[in-house]
Amino acid sequence: MNNAEVVNEAIKNRRSIFTGMFSGEKVDNAVIEKMLENANWAPTHKLTEPWRFVVFEGEGLKKLGEFQSELYKARAVGNGNFNEATFDMLAAKPLECSHIIAIGMKRHGVVPEVEEVCSTACAVQNMLLTAAAYGIGCYWSTGGVTFYEEAKPFFGLDEEDKLLGFLFIGMLKSDKWPEGRRKSIEDKVKWVR
Template identity: 60%
Template sequence: MNKPIFNVEEVNKIIRNRRSMFVAQFRENDPVDDNIISELLENANWAPTHKLTEPWRFVVFSGEGLKKFADFQSELYKKRSEESGNFMEATYNKLKENPLKASHIIAIGMKRDLKANLPEMEEVAAVAMAVQNMYLTASARGLAAYWGTGGPTFWPEAKEFFGLEEEDKLMGFFYVAKPASDRWPQGKRSPIADKVTWVK
């Protein structure tokens, strides 16, 4: 294979203009084509991965699947919060209604390969890089997307619903939709010089 030729200016533009857009910025009832979601997932599959463990696992919810996801997380929240006496109707409604405003929701899992004997941090980082690939692809496609860790992300009993074992991690959810507006969010970062030490 010959060395690929990249357009560095385009690469820089995509990276520096990637943005999170949330449910309030979604255009509802106008789904993204499944082929574009497949493109996001294919690009996720090319993230760096030590020992080629490829620890990322994804469950994609769309159409009626969004309702299944919404019902699952809202009812599990209700069960957990009623047991602890912390039930809040507003939280329950948000968990039940927000998923239906997305085009697709991709559950993000980290599948642990214990035989590979890798630090867990490396596997978590590999999955995070896979999600960044999805983020960049979504931005390049002009889509609204964000990675959230709300709902059942940290509830151990939720793992089974997403095909994960006890040693695996549920790392949140990637929401995707068409944006309600053509306006692209402005980015804000403090200077990189404040965060770097050069040693020469």
Template identity: 55%
Template sequence: MKIDATKVELVNSLIRNRRSVYQQHYTGERVDDEIVTQMLENARWAPTHKLTEPWQFVVFTGEGLRKLGEAQATVYKKVTEADGTFKEERYQNLLTKTTLSSHIIAVGMKRDDKKSVPEVEEIGAVFCAVENMYLTAAAYGIGCYLSTGGITYFEAAKELFGLGDDDKLLGFLHIGIPKAAIPDSKRKPIEDKSVWVRG
């Protein structure tokens, strides 16, 4: 088997240098839409059982970020006032923090009722698609991170992103230009997390 050492090194480097870069570390500059489009294009090549392609993405940028913040804050207030868990600080964060990102992608999993694929496999496919976006961002030197906070797990939020009762909102991928070099990260040795069975 012939191995292309250049491709191997490139893939290894991208994977090992991928980082979550949070909003407070963005410059405020706008990421080119073409880069975000390439992230989405690469997302669609993620593995997907029976080719259901369960991912659904809604991209917010420009004035759309403010609208997203208002929509999230409205849903949060309605749900939490009803159950007595409303917090003003969280409401204000949802209302305003969206504008710190260049783009935000709402990440959804849309069920395909015609194919009998277990839900967990569909969720796994979407997260593989998100990893493809992470790696693409790393290749371009762009920062991003997947947030599962805010209204992610509120049933009432699904409608905002074209999701039905059987679908899932899985989070929000924030995108921005990092202020500084992306820092190193540590991981436990793979020997701590793997077992080989031979023979």
């Protein structure tokens, strides 16, 4: 297979694989490190390299669960919307994973914010493709405390920065890789000639 075919297959075979399909087996840290290294090669306007990552594993997953469930509780009790099931889910969900990578975007101010968001998204796509190439389950979630401004310091982010979600990572229970579904590209493209 030539390089173009390898890239085409890698892109077509990338899937969002959710925690219900995780086996509980730990992903080798060498794979996580390769995901992070490949993230670092994403496109970046003016070389701002805005992506910032915090990797949680082992006891760190429990710390993440405790942090986000307690932050949710503090906010929800304050506005009268506390739900015990949501609190429990936020505490337990990280424990279903081998690793979770918090996705941050460091704001530099030399380019429009959207360009740094897009660069960070490209870095995440590199991580998703790397995980798929290694047969590792992975998905990007913007749930939990992603949009809580007061969560940013926990992840080393300043007020002007963005927390863009979390990459949930785990080994698959099965050798069967999920099939993909996409509508035709022709419905999404207009050619001007």
